[in-house]
Structures are given as structure tokens and as C-alpha cells.
Amino acid sequence: MLFSPINPMHIPDGFLSVLLSIVLWVISVVLIGIALRKTGQTIGERQVPLMGVLAAAIFAGQMLNFSVTGGTSGHLLGAAIAAILLGPWPAVLVMTSVVAVQALLFQDGGILALGANLFNMAIIGPFVAYALFTLLMKLFKKQTWGLFVAGFVAAWSSIFIASLACALQLALSGTSPANIAVPAMGAIHALIGIGEGLITIGALAFIFAARKDLLKADANKPARNIGVVVGGLLISLVLVVLSPLASSHPDGLEWVAEKHGFIEAAREAFYNIVPDYSMPGISNPALATIVAGILGAVIVFGVAYGIARAEKRPSAQDDAQR
Amino acid sequence: MEPVIEISNLSFSYPDGKQALEGINLLVQPGEKIALVGANGAGKSTLLYHLNGIFTGSGMIRVNQLELNKNNLPRVRAMVGLVFQNPDDQLFSPTVYEDVAYGPTYQGLDPHTVREKVALALKAVHMEDYAQRNPYHLSSGEKKKIAIATVLSMQPQILAFDEPTAGLDPRARRELIDLLLELQQTMIIATHDMNMVEQLTPRTILLNHGKIVADGPSLDILRNDRLLMTNGLI
Amino acid sequence: MRELYTPNHSAVHRIDARVKVIFTLAFIVFLNLTPSGAWPAYILFFTWMFSLSLSSRLGIAFVLKRSLLALPFVLAALPLVFTGPAPLGQIPVLNTPSLTYSVVGFYRFASIAIKAWVSVMAAVLLAATTRFPDLLTAFSQLKVPALFLTIIGLMWRYLFVISDEVTRMLIARTSRSATAPGSNRSGGSLFWRARVTGGMAGSLFLRSIERSDRVYAAMLSRGYTGQPAAQKTTRLQKKDLLALAAGVILLVLLWLLGVITGG
Numbered sequence: 001m002l003f004s005p006i007n008p009m010h011i012p013d014g015f016l017s018v019l020l021s022i023v024l025w026v027i028s029v030v031l032i033g034i035a036l037r038k039t040g041q042t043i044g045e046r047q048v049p050l051m052g053v054l055a056a057a058i059f060a061g062q063m064l065n066f067s068v069t070g071g072t073s074g075h076l077l078g079a080a081i082a083a084i085l086l087g088p089w090p091a092v093l094v095m096t097s098v099v100a101v102q103a104l105l106f107q108d109g110g111i112l113a114l115g116a117n118l119f120n121m122a123i124i125g126p127f128v129a130y131a132l133f134t135l136l137m138k139l140f141k142k143q144t145w146g147l148f149v150a151g152f153v154a155a156w157s158s159i160f161i162a163s164l165a166c167a168l169q170l171a172l173s174g175t176s177p178a179n180i181a182v183p184a185m186g187a188i189h190a191l192i193g194i195g196e197g198l199i200t201i202g203a204l205a206f207i208f209a210a211r212k213d214l215l216k217a218d219a220n221k222p223a224r225n226i227g228v229v230v231g232g233l234l235i236s237l238v239l240v241v242l243s244p245l246a247s248s249h250p251d252g253l254e255w256v257a258e259k260h261g262f263i264e265a266a267r268e269a270f271y272n273i274v275p276d277y278s279m280p281g282i283s284n285p286a287l288a289t290i291v292a293g294i295l296g297a298v299i300v301f302g303v304a305y306g307i308a309r310a311e312k313r314p315s316a317q318d319d320a321q322r
Numbered sequence: 323m324e325p326v327i328e329i330s331n332l333s334f335s336y337p338d339g340k341q342a343l344e345g346i347n348l349l350v351q352p353g354e355k356i357a358l359v360g361a362n363g364a365g366k367s368t369l370l371y372h373l374n375g376i377f378t379g380s381g382m383i384r385v386n387q388l389e390l391n392k393n394n395l396p397r398v399r400a401m402v403g404l405v406f407q408n409p410d411d412q413l414f415s416p417t418v419y420e421d422v423a424y425g426p427t428y429q430g431l432d433p434h435t436v437r438e439k440v441a442l443a444l445k446a447v448h449m450e451d452y453a454q455r456n457p458y459h460l461s462s463g464e465k466k467k468i469a470i471a472t473v474l475s476m477q478p479q480i481l482a483f484d485e486p487t488a489g490l491d492p493r494a495r496r497e498l499i500d501l502l503l504e505l506q507q508t509m510i511i512a513t514h515d516m517n518m519v520e521q522l523t524p525r526t527i528l529l530n531h532g533k534i535v536a537d538g539p540s541l542d543i544l545r546n547d548r549l550l551m552t553n554g555l556i
Numbered sequence: 557m558r559e560l561y562t563p564n565h566s567a568v569h570r571i572d573a574r575v576k577v578i579f580t581l582a583f584i585v586f587l588n589l590t591p592s593g594a595w596p597a598y599i600l601f602f603t604w605m606f607s608l609s610l611s612s613r614l615g616i617a618f619v620l621k622r623s624l625l626a627l628p629f630v631l632a633a634l635p636l637v638f639t640g641p642a643p644l645g646q647i648p649v650l651n652t653p654s655l656t657y658s659v660v661g662f663y664r665f666a667s668i669a670i671k672a673w674v675s676v677m678a679a680v681l682l683a684a685t686t687r688f689p690d691l692l693t694a695f696s697q698l699k700v701p702a703l704f705l706t707i708i709g710l711m712w713r714y715l716f717v718i719s720d721e722v723t724r725m726l727i728a729r730t731s732r733s734a735t736a737p738g739s740n741r742s743g744g745s746l747f748w749r750a751r752v753t754g755g756m757a758g759s760l761f762l763r764s765i766e767r768s769d770r771v772y773a774a775m776l777s778r779g780y781t782g783q784p785a786a787q788k789t790t791r792l793q794k795k796d797l798l799a800l801a802a803g804v805i806l807l808v809l810l811w812l813l814g815v816i817t818g819g
Contacts, residue, residue: 012629013679014672018589036701045780048703049771052710053718057764059711060719063726064760066753067743074750076757085761097708101715104691105560105683107625107676112584170632175668180635195750202754203761209416210458210762288817292596296603303607374731396742400734410763411724412732414755424729424752427744429736458762476734 009159009166009189010102011117013110017173024169025115031123035092042089051090055097058082064199074195079125079162080133080155081200085207085214088130088228095122116169120162124235129158130225131232147208147215148201155200156193157236163189164239168246182247325349326479326508327373327385334368334379334532342368343379343532350508352479357519357540358512360529361554366512367407369529370482373510374404386479400429403473403507407484409465413457418449418468421457425476443475447501463494467501474505483511487518516544516555528553560622560683568612569685572796573694579803580682584675586807592667594818597810598674604810605677612685619684623676633668636661688712710771718764725756 016024039047058078065073078098082091099122102108109117133154140146167185171178207214327350334343343365350356358366371377373385375395383390385398406412415421422443426436444450447467452460457468466486473481486502487495499518502509511523519526519540526543528536530553536543543549550556563569568576587601609619640661686694689709696705729752735742743749772780792800 010629012625012672013584013588013675014668014670015629015632016588018585021588032704033701036703040703046772048706049710049775050765050768052707053714053764053768053771054761055707055711056714056718057760059715060722061757061760063719063722064753064756066746066749068746074753076753078757081757081761085765093704093707096704097711101708101711104679105688107622107679107683110584110672110675111581111679112588112675174664175636176632177635177639180639181632198747198750199754199757202751202756203758204754205416205751206414206458206755206758207762209456210758211765214762214765288596288813289599292599292813296599296606299603299607300610303610307611307613371727376727376731396733396735397737398734399731400736402731404728404731406724406728408724410759411721412728414725414729414752414759416755420755425732425734426736427748428733428742429739430742430744431736458759472732476732 009117009120009163010099010109011113011166011169012107013112015110015173015175016113016116016169018112020169020173021112021115023115024119028115028118028123032092032096032118035089035096038089039093047090051086051094052097054082054086055094058094059098059101066195066199068195074192074199076199076203077121077125077159077196079121080129080151080158080196081203083126083130083158084133084151084154084200084204088126088225088232091126091130092122095126098122116166120165120169124162124165125158127228127232128161128236129154129232131229131236132157134225134229135233144208147204151200151204152197156190156197159189159193159196160186161236161239163192164243165235168239168243171246178246179248182243186243323351324387325384326352326354327510328383329372330382332369332372332379332381332383334372334377341532343372346381346532346534348527348534348537350480350510353506353508354525355502355509355523356511357523357526358510358529359514359516359519359526359543359555364529364553365532366529367484368532370404370484370510370512373480373482374399374402376404400425400476401478402480402482403470403476403478405466405469405473405481405483405486407486407488409457409462409469412469412472413465416456417453418444418455418457418460418471419453421468422453422471422475424472429476439475439477440471443471446474446505447471461494463490463497466490466494466498470501478507480508480510481505483509483513485513485515486511487513487515514555520544528555530554560680561687562614562618562684564613564685566611566613566685568608568681571685571799572792573686573690574697574792575796575800576682576686577691577694577698579800580678582804582807583678586811587671587674587678590671590811590814591818593663594667594814596817597814598667598670600810600813602670602674602677604806605674605681609677609681612681614681614684619677619680622680622684623673625676627673630665630669630672633665636665636668640664714764714767714771718760718767721763722760725760729756 039051058076058081061076061078063075065075067073079091079095082094085091086094096118099109099117100114103111103114103117133150136150136153137146140149163185164182167176167181168178170176170181170185175181204215327348329346329348332343332346333341335341346369358369360366368377372379372383375390375398378390385401388394388398388401390398413421415424419440422440423436426439431439440453441450444453447470449464449467449471452464452468457465460468470481483502486498490498495515495518499522502511502522509523511518513519523540526536526538526540527534528543528549535553536546536549547556583601583605590597590601606616609616637657638655638661640658643659644656645659645662692705692709692712696702733742
């Protein structure tokens with residue numbers, strides 16, 4: 001069984017502008033670098049196998065589903081539960097491992113777009129979840145139900161806020177108009193988030209019944225991650241405020257993306273180097289398309305022919321390798 | 323008497339092409355206790371999973387005269403209780419009570435009936451006092467009994483076990499065999515535990531490479547060293 | 557869950573993993589840099605990937621089928637067809653009223669879909685022709701931090717074990733999801749189903765946490781000190797470097813063709 005829950009948040013390649021992809025790659029790499037440093041400092045070598053195995057569990061746990069209605073089903077994504085169980089920085093590493101391997105080996109999300117996907121699912125997800133969970137746990141202090149309310153809110157927000165980021169990235173790339181992408185992504189993920197929240201409640205209930213100690217561990221040292229809490233809340237705030245603004249002024253975003261985009265600028269500069277599209281031989285796009293088509297067919301035929309020849313008599317090199 | 327399970331010409335191969343079952347024919351009478359033996363990979367678990375419609379091969383399976391097909395799968399699942407090798411795969415609720423209540427709750431029964439069925443099931447496995455415990459912390463033997471209770475709560479006529487004594491200490495194993503002797507349901511037990519076969523199941527079916535190579539009284543099969551040797555059981 | 561890697565003795569399989577990683581990345585970057593509507597360049601990008609897939613002997617149907625994975629996401633770009641700038645075209649829908657669409661928007665939409673598709677082909681080819689340990693080694697030689705690679709390596713090691721566990725849990729739940737005789741309703745409430753699934757997740761995480769204790773003990777017993785084992789780095793061979801350079805130059809040329817012919 002090849003497994004890949006269709007997740008509308010793993011952006012494939014082709015949907016984001018290269019400039020935005022690179023910017024988000026840089027941001028993600030820096031933040032993951034911080035996570036590596038923090039994790040290396042604050043936890044022992046004991047945590048390394050824990051993070052590895054838990055990453056596998058979250059990856060595999062995304063297969064866990066429950067039927068919602070007529071063939072659709074709810075899934076677990078896991079950023080919130082990882083942040084609650086491990087704390088924010090190890091959760092960033094765990095989610096990074098999951099999202100990166102999904103992209104590299106299962107083509108769930110693109111490679112150039114991986115920076116953006118990491119930012120949305122491996123950084124925003126755990127940050128927002130951790131910030132809201134910590135805040136609500138402080139608010140409800142002793143009550144047991146507080147744990148579940150906080151878990152639900154953290155899980156729901158981790159999905160919803162990340163989807164807003166995803167929608168804005170698509171809009172900024174000029175791939176999807178903001179006034180369609182933001183409400184559509186937001187609405188879908190508001191629902192998906194409810195599933196995530198309910199599953200998280202169930203998981204917390206099980207862990208609370210079996211290993212209460214795992215949920216207490218982090219409560220003793222909340223001060224350490226104050227930066228994450230503030231950061232997570234800021235991200236949430238900015239995205240929640242920005243999204244409706246962007247979707248009510250889609251032209252503004254488009255304008256930023258198109259007219260002032262780096263790529264457009266670069267291309268215009270290039271047109272000045274090659275004036276009037278006057279490359280010899282391919283001045284006519286239609287002709288160029290035909291030539292490219294013929295060339296392509298010839299190359300494919302050549303390769304196929306070569307393989308057929310090679311298969312007839314296996315080369316000595318091949319035999320040596322076996 | 324009508325057979326409670328009727329399998330004719332059942333074949334199954336996995337999506338990767340590996341043939342797991344081939345031409346299985348089998349009749350089971352009500353109340354029979356049957357051992358399913360064979361080396362690892364012989365097709366024991368695959369056959370058990372068919373009784374419950376987890377896998378569907380070609381051929382015909384009838385449970386209680388009801389031919390197994392897509393439409394009546396949910397009904398057949400209520401008749402056949404499958405107990406898995408690792409109880410941790412089967413227990414996933416914060417309390418034993420909720421785990422045992424899963425089946426009846428899924429069936430949409432009213433809360434009062436659910437409570438009754440859970441109480442009966444826990445009583446049948448002598449675990450009445452465990453209702454509010456967390457299954458995660460029980461011993462293997464206790465988990466096993468709870469796993470049996472989780473299917474008994476649906477009152478199935480047939481119980482199918484996948485290696486029930488694997489990983490149990492001697493006392494837990496003895497208690498489990500005693501419990502299985504007590505229970506009146508028809509049983510099909512996939513196992514490597516030949517001593518249990520001798521004590522518990524009068525009839526044995528020997529599988530090899532997805533085919534039935536012997537079907538008869540357990541004592542005859544267990545004493546046939548040559549048969550056991552050629553099928554990888556000694 | 558099945559591993560995508562497909563063992564084969566093709567030339568593509570034998571290329572140094574570092575070369576494949578860098579080339580795949582460069583391929584995807586240049587393909588995505590190509591402006592929309594650059595059909596000749598798209599044809600050649602596609603041809604290139606198609607030929608590489610052919611020579612990897614994975615079976616072209618496999619690659620094409622796998623690469624359709626990105627298809628559902630195309631929906632996100634669909635609105636472009638209707639919201640793009642003029643000139644507008646008209647699709648007659650039952651004579652009147654007719655559906656208007658933007659020609660430029662349609663070109664952009666088609667370009668995005670093609671780029672996504674060919675990019676996924678490249679990623680499929682990388683994953684299907686490179687063993688995971690080789691990929692990890694390549695990343696470590698490309699200076700990805702060791703702690704991170706250790707986590708990913710462990711994750712990969714247990715991914716298949718744990719996904720079998722998940723499959724068994726799902727089967728166990730299915731086998732108890734029955735309808736009572738003479739009844740037609742079953743399933744319980746949505747809230748309850750979600751909570752049960754959560755319980756499965758919780759149990760899975762606890763089992764995994766306890767498994768990691770055993771993994772840690774096993775690692776210690778084999779001399780693990782918290783420091784990842786030193787990787788021996790081999791230098792790229794000259795012919796690998798040359799091939800990579802030639803590939804990247806060709807990519808740049810294709811991109812230029814795209815810039816000239818695209819809109």
C-alpha cells in the first residue's frame with residue numbers, strides 16, 4: 001500500500017514563485033538551525049532516539065483516520081501533539097524530519113517548495129500550538145478539562161494558521177488570487193482542524209490515563225521557551241489580521257507579486273540584453289515549439305533505442321556489478 | 323446441523339502477487355474448537371482475516387448461512403470476533419470499560435444495553451474489577467483477556483484467535499487455556515503452541531504454503547512426526 | 557507503506573547520489589524559473605526527464621503514474637483561468653449565458669500544471685533510483701547537520717515497523733466495527749469516532765516512546781556516545797563533476813530558451 005493522505009497543505013513544486021521559495025527556504029533553515037542548537041544544548045543524547053522514533057510514529061500516525069461522511073475522513077497531522085509532548089524546538093525537528101522525508105521520498109510536497117512547507121507545517125504548526133497550549137494551560141491551571149480544551153485549541157490553530165500562511169504564499173506567487181485562496185484554504189482547514197483537535201483530545205486522554213508524567217514534564221519550566229510563546233502568538237496574530245486584508249485587496253497582492261517581483265525584474269533586465277527577442281532561428285515561438293517537439297521526440301527515440309540495444313546484450317560492466 | 327462456517331475454493335494473493343491461500347475448503351460445525359497450525363507464512367492469519375472480511379479473496383465464504391459480501395460485511399463482523407496476537411493493537415482507550423464498549427457503541431446500541439454487554443463480557447473473562455483501569459498498564463495475560471472481552475461484548479458465535487498464547491508466562495498461559503475451555507463459542511485458533519492444541523482443540527487443520535495439507539483429529543496429526551517435519555512444525 | 561526505491565542496474569541508479577541531489581534541485585529550480593507559456597522549453601524539460609526515466613528502466617508507466625500525485629493541488633491554480641487579465645475568451649454554455657475565461661490566465665494555469673508535473677517526475681526519479689542510506693550520506697557530505705540526519709535515519713529505520721503497527725491497529729478496529737443483527741444504524745457519533753482515533757494515536761505514541769527507550773539501550777550497547785559516527789567522505793570523481801556541470805549548463809540554456817519564447 002502506497003500511502004499518502006491527500007493533504008491540501010503540501011504545496012508541490014510549480015505553485016510558488018522561485019523568489020518566495022528561496023526566501024522561505026532561508027527562513028526555515030535558520031529556524032531549524034536554531035532548533036538544532038537549542039535541542040543539542042537543552043536535552044541529552046537520550047532524546048535523539050526519542051525524536052527519531054516519534055517522527056516515525058507521527059509519519060505513520062497520519063494514516064490513522066476516522067470517517068466523517070460519505071467517503072471523506074479526518075486525519076492526524078501531529079504538529080500539536082509533538083509540541084505538547086516534546087516542547088517546541090524538538091517538535092520542530094520531528095516535524096521537519098516528517099515533512100522533508102514526505103517530500104523527498106513520497107513526493108508529498110515539492111522540493112523547491114519544501115522551504116515553504118517546512119515553514120508552514122514544521123515551524124508555524126508547532127510554534128502556534130505550543131504558544132496557545134502554554135497560554136491556555138496557565139489560564140486553566142489545575143482543571144483536568146483545561147488540558148483538553150488547550151489541546152483542542154492548540155491543534156485546531158496549528159492547522160488553521162498554517163493554512164492561512166499557505167494561502168498567502170500562493171497568492172503572493174500569483175498562483176491563486178487571494179480573495180479565493182484565503183477563504184477556500186481557511187474554510188477547508190477550519191474543518192480539518194476540528195478533526196485534528198478531536199484526535200488530539202483523544203490522544204491526550206489516552207496519555208493522561210496511562211502516563212500522566214509525560215504531560216507534566218514541560219509545565220515546570222515554562223519560562224525557558226517564552227520566546228516561542230511570544231513568536232507563536234505573533235505569527236498567529238499577523239496571519240489572522242493579514243489574511244482578511246489580503247483577500248479584500250487581492251489586486252494589491254497581485255500587484256506586489258507581479259509588478260515588483262524579483263523574477264519579473266530579472267526577466268525585464270534580460271530582455272534588454274537580448275533586444276527584441278531576436279535570437280536567430282527561434283524568433284517565432286510557434287516555430288520554436290515545433291522544433292522543440294521534434295527534437296524531444298528524437299531524443300526519446302534515441303534513448304529508447306539505446307536501451308533496447310543494451311538489453312539485447314547485457315554489458316560486461318553490468319555483469320561485473322552483479 | 324448446519325455448519326457455522328462454510329468455505330469453498332477460497333484463494334487469495336497479496337497485491338504484490340504473493341499467493342497466500344489456494345483452494346481452501348472448510349466446514350466448521352457449531353461449537354467446534356479447531357487449531358490452525360503451520361509454519362510462519364503458511365497463511366494462518368490470512369485465513370483468519372478472511373472470516374471477518376478484512377481480506378477478500380476469490381471463492382465463497384458463508385458464516386451462519388450468510389454469504390460474505392460487501393453488503394453484509396458489517397453483520398458478519400458482529401458474528402466473528404477476531405482476537406489479535408498483540409493486544410496493544412486492539413486496546414486504544416483510556417479505560418478498559420471504553421475498550422470493551424467499542425463494539426456495542428459502534429453498533430449504535432443504547433447506553434443501558436452497552437453497559438449490560440460490557441459487564442457480561444468482563445464477567446466472562448473474570449475481569450469485572452478492571453473496568454476503570456487503564457489497559458496500557460496491565461500485564462500481557464490481563465491484556466489478552468481484555469482483548470477477548472472486547473469481542474465478546476458483541477456476542478459473536480465464532481471466535482478467531484491469532485496466536486493467543488504467544489508471549490504469555492506459564493501461569494497466564496494456563497489461565498488463558500482454562501478460559502478458552504470455558505467459553506462455549508465456536509473457535510478457530512491459529513497457533514504454534516502444540517501443547518495447547520492437545521488440551522484445547524479436538525480438530526486440527528495443517529496449512530502449508532496457503533494450502534490445507536491435513537485436516538483431522540488433533541491427536542492423529544500431532545503424532546504424525548513425518549507430517550509435522552515436512553511442514554516445518556518440528 | 558512501500559519504499560519507493562526500485563533496485564535496478566541502470567546508469568541512472570549508478571550516478572553518485574550527490575550529483576543526483578544537486579542536479580534534481582537545479583532542474584526543478586530552472587524549470588520553475590522559466591516564465592509561463594514557454595512551451596518549447598517545457599517540451600524539452602519534459603523530454604529530458606522522460607528520457608532519464610526511460611534510461612532508469614523504472615517503467616515509464618510507474619513514473620508517469622506516480623507523478624500525477626500533484627494533480628489534486630492544481631485546483632488551487634484553477635481560479636486563474638477565470639480571474640486572469642484580458643483578453644477574455646468565451647466558452648458557450650448551452651448557448652447563453654456563456655462562460656468567460658482569460659487567455660493569459662489559462663496559459664498561466666497550464667504552465668503551473670506542467671511545471672508541477674515535470675518537477676514531481678524529477679523527484680520521483682531521484683527517490684526511485686537512490687537508496688535512502690545513500691541519500692543520507694549525500695546530504696551529510698553536502699553539510700546537512702549530523703544530529704538532524706541521525707534523527708531522520710532513525711525515523712526511516714522505524715517508519716516501516718511502526719506503519720505496520722498502525723495498519724494492524726486499523727485492522728483491529730475495522731474487525732470490531734460491526735452492525736448488530738436486525739439493526740441498520742452503526743458508527744456511533746462523529747465526536748466519538750474522532751476520540752477513538754485519538755486514543756489509537758495516543759497509544760501509538762506511548763508505544764513509540766517506550767520503543768525509543770529500547771532503541772536507546774540498543775544504541776548504547778553498540779557504543780553510541782551521542783556523537784554520530786564519522787562519515788568517510790569521498791571526493792566527487794572528475795567525470796561526475798563534468799556530468800553535473802554539463803547538466804547545469806544545459807539547464808541554463810533551456811531556461812534561456814524559455815525566457816525568449818515565454819510570455
